[in-house]
Structures are given as C-alpha cells and as structure tokens.
Amino acid sequence: AQSVSQHNHHVILSEAASLELGCNYSYGGTVNLFWYVQYPGQHLQLLLKYFSGDPLVKGIKGFEAEFIKSKFSFNLRKPSVQWSDTAEYFCAVSGMDSSYKLIFGSGTRLLVRP
C-alpha cells in the first residue's frame, strides 16, 4: 500500500541547532515528493518539492531536502533553526500516474526554544 512514514512525532531543539526530519515512503513507481509546513494558526504551506533532476532540493527559509531513491527517503534538513521555525511539518508523496492525490505522513511537531 502507498504510505508515508515520518519517524519523529515531536522534536524539541534549541535555536541554532541543526535539524533533520526523517521521511520514508512506500510507493510503486515514479514519485513526486513534498514537504509542507503548518505554522501555529496558519494553513498548510509548501516548503519545498521534488519532481525530477537534482535530488538535493532547496526550499524557502533555508530548508533543503534530499531524495535518496535507493532508501525511499526524502529527509528535511536545516543547518540552524530559529524560534520562528516552530511548526508542524508534513512529508507527502504523489505518483506520476496520479499526481493529484497527495499521500501525507502523520507530521512532526517541531518546537524551537529560544
């Protein structure tokens, strides 16, 4: 079955710490990959996406993610987090044959302490 697994449900970091959030997916076929972020009280926003090409993608606010096809992973990273990065982060996948259907992980709540 198609699924997305986010290993960490809650992460607490101090400002300036490095961040890596894990995402693994199960999907037969070529995929598109996404990270969405939901800041407190706000709607889901696209952080970054991978469709094809360079497996290292850069998004907004200094975030990046690396697609490792052999590991079915798309981990999110940021070298130095800020208090304003406190949010919930969702990894999502869609298939090339059904690009309209996003399959989301259960999310990771990140708390950054000032």
Next chain:
Amino acid sequence: GAGVSQTPSNKVTEKGKYVELRCDPISGHTALYWYRQSLGQGPEFLIYFQGTGAADDSGLPNDRFFAVRPEGSVSTLKIQRTERGDSAVYLCASSLTPTSGGINIQYFGAGTRLSVL
C-alpha cells in the same frame, strides 16, 4: 481572492444532522481537492475535481459524504447523518490542471474544523 477560502472556519453540529462545508479556490485554478485531517494525523485525500466533474472520489469514506462543484469554481462538501467519528478538520486545496508529467502544486485553505457532538 488571494488564497483558498473555506467557510465556516468552525462548525459544531449534533449527531445525525446534515452539514455543508464550502471551498472557494484560487481564481483560475481548475483543479480542486478535499482532504480530511483527523487529530494527530496528516491530511487524507477525499476527492478531486477537474472542472465540474469529480475525477476521483475514491477517498470518500461512505455514501454519507458527497461533494459538488457545479460551475467549476466553488465546491461544497456535504455530509449527511453526521457521526462523532466525522469530527475532523476538512481541508480544501486547489491547483492548476495537473500536467501529464505529474507536476502539480496544491495550495491549501485554512480548513473547517467540524465537531460532531
């Protein structure tokens, strides 16, 4: 409008009642999607419209759920005989027409929080 608009933002109803949730997509977006997000979970796909027609409604949990998009813009998600298990945040998203290469970026609204008592 500038973004996807959903109304109401909160809806409290009693078990057995009928509810309608509205979504107004980004102007010019032909594709519209409904997702449901239960507590502690990520959004789950419900239905996808391309224009006025439902291209994929495989995510609707049962026949109490129905959605329409009669003029290819605003969509309404309708839930009959609501149950406590229907309590969730219902999200709407819109996008340009998904391309044959699979490129599709969905923009989400703030959601409607439905509480069934």
